Amino acid sequence: MGLLTVSPSPHIRSSMTTQRIMMMVILALVPSIAAGTVFFGPRALILIVFCALVAMFTELVCCALMKKDNTISDGSAMLTGILLALNLPATLPLWQAAIGCIFAIAVVKQLFGGLGCNFANPAITARIFLLLSVGSDMTSWVKPFYYLDAPAWGIFEAAGSNALDGLTGATPLATGDAGLMELFIGNVGGSIGETSALAIIIGGLFLIITKVISPATPIAYLGSLSALMFIQVLVTGGEMTEVLYALLSGGVMLGAFFMATDYVTTPITAKGKIIFGIGCGVLTFVIREFASMPEGCSFSILLMNLLTPYIDKFTRTNPVGARKPEKEATE
Amino acid sequence: MRKLGGIKLSHHKNTENCQSVPLPLPAKVCIPMSMHIGAPCEPLVKKGDIVTVGQKIGDTEAFMSAPIHSSVSGKVTAISDYRMSNGRTCKVVEIETDGEQTICPDVKSPEVNDKESFLRAVRESGLVGMGGASFPTHVKLAPKQPVDTLCINAAECEPYITSDYRQMVEAPDEVIDGIVQVMKYLSIEKCVIGIESNKPEAIRILTEKAKTYSGITVSALPCTYPQGAEKVLIYNTLGRIVMEGQLPADQGAIVMNVSSVAFVSRYLKTGMPMISRMVTIDGDAVGKRCNAVVPVGTPVKDVLAFAECDTEKAERLLYGGPMMGVSISSFDDPVIKANNAILAFKKNEPAPKASACIHCGRCISACPLDLMPPDISRAYAAKDVDSLNKLKVMLCMNCGCCTYVCPAKRPVAEINQFAKALVTAQGGK
Structure with missing residues (x-):
């Protein structure tokens, strides 16, 4: 008779692991990766793979330097790299993208303790970092299918190259001149993964159906933004299509389904997720309408990340059978 | 009305159609003097005594207790110390069976009228x-x-x-x-x-x-x-x-x-007291999954032998189910009154290593009582008894749902138990 293992109950575990969750999110991003590659050519795909590799390498180095267990296999670094890439224009120079990835993993994530301890979304924060430091390349958008018109090798060139002359344009969020259908499919200028709402919704629904994310956050985010746009349209007497335009342009879709639902940096409670989503919607609206920036999605999520611990604290569950504190005092 | 509940599990009710069968009489039984919550019993017999089926062999004056009876007829060979699965020690009466199963004359239907x-x-x-x-x-x-x-x-x-x-x-x-x-x-x-x-x-x-x-x-x-x-x-x-x-x-x-x-x-x-009970014998190390009526005190190894269990391959033995059952350390441990099952499992993949909490909230959704295990873990790490009380950690019943669902494989329920012990030690409710 062999030796027996003794351990506390429960003696069975579900098959869900952190790694599997990360892989499911990456799987949910595949439609967006595919759409980005179709619209923005091979350079988009190269940038995505490059960012994923740099992020993973940074994670490896950080863990080694900090003498911590190597956490590269949990897939979170790869996911951060991919998410950041999807937030970048396809023609961003690789060295800039690399700095973004290193900033995301080393500064935003690992310096705060690694997975589970960072308070801000690494991909979002790195995007803002790049936007503030290399703003012109970060807002240089190639037109969809530009690579069909570019000269040979021009399809691999970064922003600023002569090969791309005449192939860039502003994002429709700034110009307001794209059709709604184009916006929905993603056939407009913009960041690699942001333009195709269709691809994002396919991935988002996959995550909701497989219960990886709660639908509360995207519904609250998109719902509150729509409501505010609706009121604005009523007040200013514009067209109702502006509401849809606001939802489909810029980074709102990607933000609502993939950034505002990040486990680590958003509230854990059901009520908290709704508050978080509404906060993002309101801030996005305010920044877009009243600030000097054309896009407010990243900033709104980052600002709400900062409030997350407080939202969690004020939306704690009320356990079944718990007595209210006042009642306790009288007993 | 909302129904409380935690998680969906695979039922594995492999033995639901197995008619209960009596277990062959074991050669020896070891009957612990504590098979209940409350005061342990004192043995009423001594080494060398001849006992019969249903004879009371342990009792106490304490209210919170239950007397203990012999499940076999035979001779008391020893009264020794036994370390129970909860870590405490109690006396155990070892009885060698004579195979006669002579019934104790005290066993008669009780007179009950109020x-x-x-x-x-x-x-x-x-x-x-x-x-x-x-x-x-x-x-x-x-x-x-x-x-x-x-x-x-x-x-x-x-x-x-x-x-x-x-x-x-x-x-x-x-x-x-x-x-x-x-x-x-x-x-x-x-x-x-x-x-x-x-x-x-x-x-x-x-x-x-x-x-x-x-x-x-x-x-x-x-x-x-x-x-x-x-x-x-x-x-x-x-x-x-x-x-x-x-x-x-x-x-x-x-x-x-x-x-x-x-x-x-x-x-x-x-009038036959609690001397045997039905036990489900299952698990992937068991050859003949069954339900057996087992005399209290029967060593687990005899139960497993009956169920054709390959004890060489068995790596984990459970009293009870896989969610709240207790894993035991010896094949010699006896079947006790509360044992609804003996499960034997082969060596599976090594226990998953715990990694960082990713705040996914699965434990909160899984908790049937809506507790917040991540906050409890944090408060426990900070030894913050005040917060633990506010988080109502004492409501935790250790059902294990949180540990089961945790994708980071953290010992969530176990930390809750440590937290409860801390609150109790600090004079909490």
Whole structure:
């Protein structure tokens, strides 16, 4: 008779692991990766793979330097790299993208303790970092299918190259001149993964159906933004299509389904997720309408990340059978 | 109404169609003097004594206790110390069986005519909660608070275990008669039998049998573990919330396991005390999965031998189910009164290493009582008793749902238990 293992109950575990969750999110991003590659050519795909590799390498180095267990296999670094890439224009120079990835993993994530301890979304924060430091390349958008018109090798060139002359344009969020259908499919200028709402919704629904994310956050985010746009349209007497335009342009879709639902940096409670989503919607609206920036999605999520611990604290569950504190005092 | 529940589990009720069979008499039994919550018993026999089946061999003056009887006839070979699965030590009476199974002359149907004599009889029977908690039944049946409902726990929500189910389908009349006796002597008007809906046959039979009695109903429970947890059961069958620090009786309910109530019926008829019980024997190391009626004190190895278990390959032995069962360290440990199952598992992949909490919230969704394990873990790490009280950690019943679902494989429920111990040590509620 062999030796027996003794351990506390429960003696069975579900098959869900952190790694599997990360892989499911990456799987949910595949439609967006595919759409980005179709619209923005091979350079988009190269940038995505490059960012994923740099992020993973940074994670490896950080863990080694900090003498911590190597956490590269949990897939979170790869996911951060991919998410950041999807937030970048396809023609961003690789060295800039690399700095973004290193900033995301080393500064935003690992310096705060690694997975589970960072308070801000690494991909979002790195995007803002790049936007503030290399703003012109970060807002240089190639037109969809530009690579069909570019000269040979021009399809691999970064922003600023002569090969791309005449192939860039502003994002429709700034110009307001794209059709709604184009916006929905993603056939407009913009960041690699942001333009195709269709691809994002396919991935988002996959995550909701497989219960990886709660639908509360995207519904609250998109719902509150729509409501505010609706009121604005009523007040200013514009067209109702502006509401849809606001939802489909810029980074709102990607933000609502993939950034505002990040486990680590958003509230854990059901009520908290709704508050978080509404906060993002309101801030996005305010920044877009009243600030000097054309896009407010990243900033709104980052600002709400900062409030997350407080939202969690004020939306704690009320356990079944718990007595209210006042009642306790009288007993 | 919202039903409380935690998680969906694979049921693995492999033995649900296995008619119970008696286990062959073991050569030796080891009967611990503590098989219940409360004061351990003192042995009433000494080395060399000849004992008979049903003879009382352990008792105490303490109220919170239950006497212990010999499950075999034979000779006491030793009274030694035994380390129980909870880490405490108690005395154990070792008896070599003579194979005669001579019945003790004291065994006769008890004279019961009122509540007092009924409770005395239940105490003398040695009955403790057979669902696993092993609370002395005579204590449970004598609450100070007025009680209007008897709640029968027939959920059997743990995977693998089918001993309660077999009791219900093999001898439903015992179940109903036991309920009627308890209701009669405790003047309780109403009884609800809660059965998880994965046992339609038991629901059908008991609904049919209960028709002839007023006040007894069967309630089908959702198939979400832990339906058999007392608070969950009371809420889902009666809609009453047992508040923190309360007992079910504070909400007018007494909860009894279905096998326990059936035993009451048998005892009142025959007077044979609690000396054996039905045990489900299952797990991937077991060759012949079955339900066996096992004498209390039978070494686990004899039970496993009967079930053709390959003990060389068995790596984990459980008293009870995989969610709340206790893993034991020796093949020599005896079957005790509360053992509804013995599960033996082969070596599986090594235990997953715990990684960082990613705040996914699965533990919160899984908690049947809506506790917040991540906050509890943080407060425990900071030894913050005040926060632990605010987070109501003492409500945690260690059902294990949180640990089960955790994708980071953290010992969530275990940390809750440490936190509860910390709160208790600091004089908390």
